[in-house]
Amino acid sequence: MPPTDFPSMEPHRNGWHPHWSPPPKPLRQRPNYHTHIVLFLMTMATTVVAGMVWEGVHPIEQIHEFHRGLPYALTLLTILFFHEMGHYLTARYYGMDVSLPYFLPAPPPLLIGTFGAFIRMRSPARNRRALLYVGAAGPIAGFCVALPAMIYAYTTASVVPVTPSPGSFSLAEPLLLQFIGRAILGPIQEGYAIHLNSVGLAAWFGIFVTVLNLLPMGQLDGGHIIYAIVGPYARYVSWAVVCLLMVLGFFFLGWFLWAVLGWLTSRRPQVVLDPYTPLDRRSFMIAGIALAIFVLCFMPVPISIGELAGS
Template sequence: MGSSDPPADGPSLERLAAVFRVYEARREGDRLLYYGEPLVARDRLMETTWPLFRERGYEVQLTTDTGEYVLVAEPADTGIDGIPWTNVALFVLTILSTLWAGASWYHVDLVENPMGVLEAWPFMAAVVGVLLTHELGHYVMTRYHDVNASLPYFIPLPLSIIGTMGAVIRMKGQMPDRKALFDIGVAGPLAGLVATVVVTAIGLSLPPETVPQSLVNNPNAIQLEFGYPPLLELIAWALGEQTTYGPGQSVSPVVIGGWVGMFVTFLNLIPVGQLDGGHILRAMFGEQQERIAALVPVALFGLAAYVFYVENVSNASILWAFWGLLATYVAYVGPADPIDEAGLDPRRKAVGVLTFALGVLCFTPVPIEILAGA
């Protein structure tokens, strides 16, 4: 048995007394353990105790141990310990995989000219740039709100048309309040959209890519037809540039990098679970977010049916059906739960509405259509 006196670097029993009656406290390695009896509901308990432990440099959670309630406090770690080799390795592999995928956009024959893969660097820079900016937007806000999170993990996928499945950061700390949840959730899409607009404008200003005549005349060639969202068309209109060309020419592959940024932004802003949109909606509407999230899979399955029966595009229908299944799972897992449930200020709510509006501008019902050769 341990002492009823708390460890020297933990909060005093007097500060916990109103919400948690402690009958044993001890240190176990670098953890602090407070055994006792909750005097209030769990949400109220965590709202009161979390800041008391956080000011001492600890993250705390309420658990049970053989039927006993215990507050388990572990050192809060919001810094980077050494070189994150896994993140670095995945980032390098993603650069290589996007170069590999980009070579096809520049029609480089890698069998005859392996070093020609370097010609795809503008495509690689566009895709990796928008994804990195999006994730760093999240990461900067986690640092600002002192929430423990990892650096971005990139996901290389060399056999895909863009060479990657995107990137994620892993949240390891508890969310202190709805303000922090909102700021972290909204920072990624907004930062990514800034990079996306810049990349798209640069890509539209570049000369079109010439398609080899052998591909134009090949009846068995597979053609990819991209559906451009309203935001991309709006940027093209503002610059006086075109988005479609005749046979033998296509937009610069850098424009595809901007398209990727818009597509990723829309997907992340789907308002469900722990997607960015789910974070934003949870922060804006509290627990009412779950009612809205329950409708999201239905909407996505409906979109899949519309694309299949009205647009007659099966591959896009499969895409939205997949996201309907994913949204069902994400909604089941549930959103992030902040410690403090105090509502947002009007300015943040306005930013949230604007962010969702920008997300709508990134939507197109048929993002990509695969047209097989005759």
């Protein structure tokens, strides 16, 4: 059952004593369904266009073949939907006031098709345990969709010769995908690479988004998790991660952007109504699952330019 009480302090003749009382119910705002639906439809359109481009279909001249962009769009949006609904349902379970997911379209030339999705947390977590569960629920839920999609993509993948050319790129394989790929396709000879279909490409982006969210810094999901575990000391973890990303930025420029994002969001303090309730064994188990996903899927150089795309 979700917690129903949180501590406050009340005067006593011998001093101030902790007192447990029911938390005030957050004032829930009525969802603006129109905004959520319009943003989702726009994101569906931009991801379908991205999927068409990945399939080699011109989104204007061959608009009648829009269905070829659907596998990519539906896979990526399903991963993002489960990620955000993991946060949403867990937050509602713990009595928090949160918005429905906002999907963010990204029109061409950004070939991913979306900037992701987010929910607004309009009330703080009741305690560190709730904060940890809310932070971890999204990445774990999204990963549970991305992993089967990636396994399916490997079963339909082909092994092709590497032919570097200007403008081409390759996607890194984290430890988990290396294991899955070798288990399904066997050892890959030097000079060859795995060519994934659009479902695999969307699943790869979904896994990468999961890793980014699990970075233990600032207001990211990983930042919430690490704060739930170590409390105020989480700021030092955030700064260490920011410094590490600055170093990795010399190998992949995108890490510089995430280092800046981590630094900016680390300046905003975490707010928990009850920072004293200790974590239980289940909480550490959930944190361990999130850590395992992060370690097995982290890629120091996720994208390399000038090589054959592994997608």
